[in-house]
Amino acid sequence: MPTVKIVILKHQKREDDTWNVKIRITHDRKSSYIATSHYVNLDSINKKTFELKERNNPIYDQVMIDVLKIREELSKLGHAIDLYSAKGLCELMKEKLSNKPDGVNFFDFGYSFADKMLKEGKRTGENYRIAVRKFEEFIGNKNLQFSDITSSVLMKYDEYLRSLPSKRGIGNISDSGVRLYTSKIQTIFNRAKLEYNDEDLGVIRIAHNPFIKYKIPKNPVTRKRSLTAEQIRAIKSYSVPDNMTGVMIARDVFIMSFIMVGMNSVDMYYLGIPNKGRLEYERRKTMNRRSDGAFISINVEPELLPYLERYKDSLGDRSFNFFVRYSTHKQFVHKVNAHLKKVGDELGIPDLTLYAARHSWATIARNECGISMDDVAMCLNHKSGHDVTDTYIKKDWSRIDRANRKVLDYVFG
Structure with a gap:
């Protein structure tokens, strides 16, 4: 003592x-x-x-x-x-x-953590804010210290989440939904321990770990969302009445994404005009997490030219006028995916989303066109895993051009 x-x-x-x-x-x-x-x-x-x-x-x-x-x-x-x-x-x-309240308030720290991420331009900060708000709904007030979060509390929160309806309105929240919320709580918990504890000095303000007993549900095995060449051609040729503009845009955006090596919606929304026949941009999902800003350059292939003309920005600020048609990129992808589901239902492709274009390009490139995993990763703008080597080797964008040409020739002939 x-x-x-x-x-x-x-x-x-x-x-x-x-x-x-x-x-x-x-x-x-x-x-x-x-x-x-x-x-x-x-x-x-x-x-x-x-x-x-x-x-x-x-x-x-x-x-x-x-x-x-x-x-x-x-x-x-x-x-x-x-x-x-x-x-x-x-x-x-x-x-x-000093008579300060014991411990650290979870909600004060959690909301502050989410706001900091958003200020740094990390869109996942909104997911953390939603997760903290959902936990606050369960607790019923903001008077919660980290020391109050026990494994028993988390187990009851797990039960509470499973009693709520899913986003789609079909059944209740599943394992993946529970994981989405509880994993954010765990991240905030661990970050607070890093900030408030100093084991070297023996300063321990958050001593326990409720996630030792409470186990977050495992990520379910993702169902592969890649399509066959026949299905992609069917989407491209899908006939849409003139009065169904939203469905037409969704169909075209899917094919455009495939032609542009699986470009996602947010990058398409903000994409600048072509530079000497190339589309160059920083992938917004990972640009803040990589030293190269997740920059990529892809060739404008002939298959893309009709779409560039159809959705041309009259002011010449961006490649496409989607930012005029939709107020935010979130609204853009929401509408595109909602209409793609209708297209998928008509063609017998369940739960069709824009992300399937990216999965399909990668799968066809590897399995049907024999493109190496390293080249597929480069085309998808993933980190190579060779961080040191990357600092010595200049990127050869023609590797992406050759791979994309092979895939487009295979699918569209």
Whole structure:
């Protein structure tokens, strides 16, 4: 058990001939000190022992109240006290003496974490904000400390989520939905421990880990969403009445994505005009996580020319006018996927989404055209896994052009 004592450090005399009264905590043969608000001169110090006089000394009485409180709090720690160093115990006791609420508020930290991500341009910050808000709905208020989040609380939250209807309105939230919410809570929990704990100094403000007992549902095996060449040709030739503009755009966007090596909706929405016959952009999903900004350059193939003309931006700011037709890229992809589902239903392709164009391009490139995995990864603008080597080798965009030409020739002939 640590020892707690009132001390005066003789060598720390101030210019006004006074000394600060301190509280010393000794633990594992090491000492650390808490400075009090009290200063005394020689009249209040025992000249033999250089300790604070006890009799008829109101300062001693006031500091002793803090000492007794510290001893009480140390006793409450029980075996957890072994996690702390002497300095860590001093930091913890300072908080106890200041009468601040114990622990760290989960919702204050969680919302702040999400906002910080959004300010850094990371769109996943919105997912974290949604996850924190959903957890707040379950708790019923914002008065929740990290120490209150136990495995039992998480298990009840799991049950609560499974009782809610799914986004599609078919059945309740599944394993993947529960994982979506609880994994965000775990990330926030771990980030808070990194920020508030300092194991080297023995400062442990969040000591437990409820995710040891509560297990987040595993990611279900993703159903492959790649299509055959026949299905892609069927989408391209799918006849749409003139009055169904939304369905026509969805059909065309799917084929455009395939022609542009699986370009996703947000990049298509913001894509600048071609530069010397090439489409050059930074992939927005990963641009902030990579030193090269996730830059990629692809050739404008002949199959794309009719679409460039059909959806031409009259101002010449971007390649396509989707930003005029739809107020945000989120609305753009939502509408495209909603209409693609109708196309898929007509053609016997269940749950058709724009992402299937990217999956299909990659699968056909590898399995039907014999393109190497490294080249497929480069075409999809994935990290190569050779970070050091990449700094020495200049990107050869013609590799993407040759691979895309093979895929387009295979599918469209």
